[in-house]
Amino acid sequence: MSLLEARNISVDIGRTRILTGVSASFRSGYLTGLVGPNGAGKSTLVRALCNLLKPAAGEVRLSGAPITSFHRKELARKLSYLPQGHTMHWPLEVERLVALGRLPHLGPFSDIGPQDQAAIDRAMARTEVSAFRFRVAETLSGGERARVMMARALAVETDILLVDEPVAALDPYHQLHVMELLRSLADEGKLVVCVLHDLALAARFCNAAVLMSEGRVLAQGAPQDVLTDTHLRAAYSIRSLQGQHEAEPFILPWRRLDADASKPEPRPC
Numbered sequence: 195m196s197l198l199e200a201r202n203i204s205v206d207i208g209r210t211r212i213l214t215g216v217s218a219s220f221r222s223g224y225l226t227g228l229v230g231p232n233g234a235g236k237s238t239l240v241r242a243l244c245n246l247l248k249p250a251a252g253e254v255r256l257s258g259a260p261i262t263s264f265h266r267k268e269l270a271r272k273l274s275y276l277p278q279g280h281t282m283h284w285p286l287e288v289e290r291l292v293a294l295g296r297l298p299h300l301g302p303f304s305d306i307g308p309q310d311q312a313a314i315d316r317a318m319a320r321t322e323v324s325a326f327r328f329r330v331a332e333t334l335s336g337g338e339r340a341r342v343m344m345a346r347a348l349a350v351e352t353d354i355l356l357v358d359e360p361v362a363a364l365d366p367y368h369q370l371h372v373m374e375l376l377r378s379l380a381d382e383g384k385l386v387v388c389v390l391h392d393l394a395l396a397a398r399f400c401n402a403a404v405l406m407s408e409g410r411v412l413a414q415g416a417p418q419d420v421l422t423d424t425h426l427r428a429a430y431s432i433r434s435l436q437g438q439h440e441a442e443p444f445i446l447p448w449r450r451l452d453a454d455a456s457k458p459e460p461r462p463c
């Protein structure tokens with residue numbers, strides 16, 4: 195069981211305070227949707243949780259121990275991070291790119307072994323990219339590349355997975371597929387944190403949610419308690435339609451609040 199906690203962290207970039215007193219906890223068995231408007235600090239929080247940013251105050255703890263107490267390679271075997279965007283620096287074949295996910299498990303001069311190859315094959319199968327195995331990743335479409343990068347993150351086979359906007363480039367079929375995959379990983383006992391803009395996907399697939407706004411946590415807990423119309427108004431300045439279909443919740447962003455204000459009053463007949 196893993197517990198990843200931000201304890202009252204503040205993060206500065208340059209002279210700007212980006213996160214202010216953020217406390218949030220993430221547990222095994224949960225797919226936590228990290229939502230909030232552009233610039234709310236979601237990616238910054240994820241980077242702090244991965245020990246890629248040092249908080250100016252507060253600390254991040256992994257299963258009770260300061261995240262800074264873990265050696266880099268040890269942490270890379272515990273925690274896999276898929277950053278936003280999918281920058282590729284070299285023209286690599288897909289299988290070799292996914293194989294990079296096994297680096298934390300390899301010794302300095304050791305090569306991919308049968309266990310590593312099995313993990314690579316599993317990750318490619320789960321993300322449905324096996325057919326691209328021998329393609330140069332740069333030649334793939336944006337959505338295909340996003341799934342390959344997800345495969346690389348999965349190939350590490352860590353107990354903790356933090357993914358930043360993994361469905362942003364995907365078509366609806368693959369959005370559903372990736373969300374089902376992330377939820378099944380959580381149901382298998384992994385700790386999964388997913389930055390999302392799609393509130394419908396967050397409401398439907400996540401079993402925990404953290405809503406951020408202006409560098410702070412506005413609400414956290416069960417998605418139905420976090421993604422309320424009141425909270426969404428406060429965070430995004432939107433009204434939302436909320437309901438159920440096939441016994442599952444849905445949320446549809448409906449109208450900007452300032453658009454409401456500028457709407458003319460209906461004329462009396």
Ligand SMILES: Nc1ncnc2c1ncn2[C@@H]1O[C@H](COP(=O)(O)OP(=O)(O)OP(=O)(O)O)[C@@H](O)[C@H]1O
Pocket residue numbers: 207208210212230231232233234235236237238239
């Ligand atoms: N290197 C930097 N220098 C200055 N400001 C930065 C830097 N990196 C991030 N910021 C600012 O920090 C704030 C939070 O950024 P962050 O990327 O965490 O937001 P986000 O919630 O992930 O947004 P989005 O949904 O747009 O991806 C933003 O206002 C951003 O402009």
